[in-house]
Amino acid sequence: MWRSHAINLNEYHMNKHWFVLYTRSNCEKKVSEMLSKREIENYCPLNKVYRQWSDRKKIIDMPLFSSYVFVRVLEKDLSNIKSITSNIVNLVYWLGKPAVVKDEEIDNIKFFLNDYSNIKLEKRNVDVNEEVLIMRGSFYNQQGVVRAVKNNSVVVSLPSLGYSMIAEVPISNIKILNAEYEIEPTQYHSLSVC
Numbered sequence: 001m002w003r004s005h006a007i008n009l010n011e012y013h014m015n016k017h018w019f020v021l022y023t024r025s026n027c028e029k030k031v032s033e034m035l036s037k038r039e040i041e042n043y044c045p046l047n048k049v050y051r052q053w054s055d056r057k058k059i060i061d062m063p064l065f066s067s068y069v070f071v072r073v074l075e076k077d078l079s080n081i082k083s084i085t086s087n088i089v090n091l092v093y094w095l096g097k098p099a100v101v102k103d104e105e106i107d108n109i110k111f112f113l114n115d116y117s118n119i120k121l122e123k124r125n126v127d128v129n130e131e132v133l134i135m136r137g138s139f140y141n142q143q144g145v146v147r148a149v150k151n152n153s154v155v156v157s158l159p160s161l162g163y164s165m166i167a168e169v170p171i172s173n174i175k176i177l178n179a180e181y182e183i184e185p186t187q188y189h190s191l192s193v194c
Helices: 002-014 028-037 075-082 103-115
Strands: 017-023 046-052 057-063 068-073 088-091 120-123 131-134 143-145 154-158 163-167 174-176 191-193
Touching: 017 028, 017 075, 017 103, 028 068, 046 103, 068 075, 075 088
Parallel strands: 154 191
Antiparallel strands: 017 068, 017 088, 046 057, 120 163, 131 143, 131 174, 154 163
16 A cells, blocks of 8 residues: 555656746745745745945845746646645646746756855846856856856856856866867856856
8 A cells, every 4th residue: 555655646746847937026925934834846046236325235045037936746736726826827838838947957956056146137038059067066067058248247048938047167167068169267257058
């Protein structure tokens, strides 16, 4: 009896996916707290942002994605979750279905926020260019595609949402795959990675 129960629990957890809830403006933290109180797995990525007032400077936690909270549930439970609070406006849809975010993308957001602060979001289309391998940092040994070269920043795309995160990373932290030339490791450049 216990064995079949354990198998059912494993199947239950394997069928859970990350979905995106669209919340009322400035209600992301409240929605996340409410979901947590009901023991519903959720994630509200918080960005450490530097704010300066006339008399002081302070680091505050602001939601990285305005009006978005990620929730990991079975798809059939989504309608019940929407009714938990009026601060949940709707689900985020992609191609007519609730948007599903890969576990790896949620993990990448967590790693990124752990290593960087004052992150800016950019809405971007995903293009196909040169493939790279991240050699150091949170995304060690992850492959990506160069999207743009800017001043000292790397852009990591989250295809499920169409967003990119930007942070400063030296070009020496990447290796271009199938490259016919070497990059000077002491130079710093900005690049966009998917």
